[in-house]
Amino acid sequence: MSDHPEHRDRPDGPDGPERPEDFGYSGFTERDLQREVLDLEHRSTTAARIFDLRRIIGGLFVLYGVMVTIAGITASDAAIDKAEGVNINLWTGIGMLLLGLFFLAWLKLRPTPPPLPDTAPDDKPAAE
Amino acid sequence: MLNDGVQTPTFPLTPAHTAREALPALAAELRLPTNWLDYTILAIYFVVVLGIGFAARRSVKTSLDFFLSGRSLPAWITGLAFISANLAATEILGMAANSAQYGAYTVHWYWIGAIPAMVFLGLVMMPFYYGSKVRSVPEFLLLRFDKWAHLLSSILFAFAAILIAGVNLYALAIVVEALLGWPQWVAIVVAGLFVLAYITLGGLSSAIYNEVLQFFVILAALIPITVLALRKVGGWSGLTDRLTVLHGHDFVTAWGGTGIGSPNPLGANWLTIILGLGFVLSFGYWTTNFAEVQRALSAKNLSAAQRTPLIAAYPKIFIVFLVMIPGLVAAALVPKIGTSASGLQYNDAIPYLMQELLPNGVLGIAVTGLLAAFMAGMAANVSSFNTVFTNDIWSKYVVRHREDEYYVRFGRLITAIGVMASIGTAFLASSFSNIMAYLQTLFSFFNVPMFVAFIIGMFWKRASAKSGFWGLLAGTVTAMVNYFVMYKRHIIDIPTDQGANFVSAIAGFVAGGIVMFVVSLFTSPKSAEELEGLVYGTRSPGMAEPPAAGDDAWYRKPALLGWGAVIIAAACYIPFSL
DSSP: OOOOGGGGGOTTGGGOOOOGGGTTOOSOOHHHHHHHHHHHHHHOOHHHHOOOHHHHHHHHHHHHHHHHHHHHHTOOHHHHHHTTTOOHHHHHHHHHHHHHHHHHHHHHHSOOOOOOGGGOGGGTTTOO | OOOSSSOOOOOOOOOTTOOOOOOSSOOGGGOOOOOHHHHHHHHHHHHHHHHHHHHHHTTOOSHHHHHHGGGOBOHHHHHHHHHHHHOOHHHHHHHHHHHHHHGGGGGIIIIITTHHHHHHIIIIIHHHHHHTTOSSHHHHHHHHSOHHHHHHHHHHHHHHHHHHHHHHHHHHHHHHHHHHOOOHHHHHHHHHHHHHHHHHHHHHHHHHHHHHHHHHHHHHHHHHHHHHHHHHTTHHHHHHHHHHHHHOGGGGSSSTTOSTTOOOTTOOOHHHIIIIIIIIIHHHHHHHOHHHHHHHHTBSSHHHHHHHHHHHHHHHHHHHHHHHHHHHHHHHHOTTTTSTTTTOOGGGHHHHHHHHHOOTTHHHHHHHHHHHHHHHHHHHHHHHHHHIIIIIIIIIIISOSOOHHHHHHHHHHHHHHHHHHHHHHHHHHHHOHHHHHHHHHHHHTTHHHHHHHHHHHHHOTTOOHHHHHHHHHHHHHHHHIIIIIIITTTSSOOSSHHHHHHHHHHHHHHHHHHHHHHHHHHSOOOOTTTTTTTSTTOOOGGGGOOOOTTTTSGGGOHHHHHHHHHHHHHHHHHHHOO
16 A cells, blocks of 8 residues: 555645645644634633532432332342342442442532632523 | 354444454343333433533533533543543443453453553643644644645544444444333434433533443443352352363463464454554554543643543453453353354343343343443544534534634534434444444544554654645555455455454554655655644643642642553453463
């Protein structure tokens, strides 16, 4: 596999005629991009407005943990026999409950940082 | 085994960066004894997924918010999303299948086929990606090379993303039909619409938040299965004893039988494993696949972006046990798995153990985890597709210089179109599974020349603007020719698809590199000014930003995190090399 040899003597290459000053130029420079992205970053409010995921994970796993633990406490002998004599619902339920509590505790100890000062914190409740 | 003589309709549950071909639908007798509790667990999950979509919607104001979460997320979130985007159900079921078929060789896909590349991405490449402020992988090619490299990589990526999203959706439909008895079209439409809803609402933030949640649900599903499976066969020693009797000692080692010229079920030797899988395929996938890299680009600063793949590397090291052990146990319990005598395919390993071992409750968690994994795989592709299509194709070549709100609206529209196209692809896959398998293999080769273009472009200033396009093209074509002509027509003799895949990747890498070198010699390089921040040894203007408070803590040092992962992965090989 090699490049088309005839392409080397054609200055315009594979992509049709090009003016010499365009040669190798992508029509889009890093400087343009930096300006555009910085501008968007400045207007972006995600950092200030996105909710904290730890609450969702914590809540869901506490709920799942409680449900599965109850299934474990009330497990029938058949269910335990099926799982090789392990009360797997109980253990999984406790594990999920602990994971959920871990996330809630983490959230409590390290709360979401307040919005950055330049994003006008006052408009938060009024937004949308 | 996959015999080339027998033409079976092949539909792969394919791990993202390999092209293992597996057998079609799951066995019908795998129906799970689900009850109201399991369905309640599943229903709660779907409600939470949608809830995240609605909540994340508030955070979308600019196109950067929609496509890149405003570059504002903390490292633990992007890191877990990074691993979750990879941990699609095709990966879970496919790697369990791999283990049932080939044994402990599966560890190579993780310890050598992932960790070094993830660490390289974090430590070496991320400063260029994140520091240059590009919003996508193709956009980096635009800055470093030219429009042609950019357009080629954008279009191929967009097609591949829709294809893989559709394949995930179809695989989900097969699994849901076998396990829960839902008709395939119901599963395809329901899962497709949920993904559509939450990504259209909240954009990448919604996708990433859901991926993090999915990560934990997937773990909660896999850990009980693994523990009970091990218990059933008498622990690790009981498992290895049984497998040694059934398949020989090499089946439970990582390197046994991989000497050059010695036959082994994988059809690869240590050299093709290290170069093909460990270097070319793995670096290609992990460092240039935008569905992965996008997670890191959404991090809040360079340090967090660097830590994204490094944080992901730690779970990746250990997740192999959660997919390999169920696969091995299935191989031990059902010696004839993969043959018609047992009625079970290799892909059935995990569903089989779910049916055998899990009581209601945990069963619901496991079903939820599996569905979560399918949706994660699909959503990662949809959310990267809409970004590349909007940022790299639409706003640069079709409708340029419109106001930012227009591109947010367009992003939502193209998300809907992308999901509809995936749903269409899933239905196509159900009728033409052979074609889809080929297409998937075809696209798996595309990452290889991408990696060549990146590695040469980042480390060799002289690589010219034109060399990118020709390197990409030559590498892709070579890998495809090697696989579809040389191997499939038996011109060269490689025992398995897997082995051929490794060799094709190496061929594509070498060809792409040579062509880039030759083209660079005959075309003029870019100026030093244009390459600032894009080539090793230069810095982007924006890179000078001071580290955020707390980022200098020792456990947040990228070098320490990265080398720690490499050392642990290497140490994991020791017990498997004896």
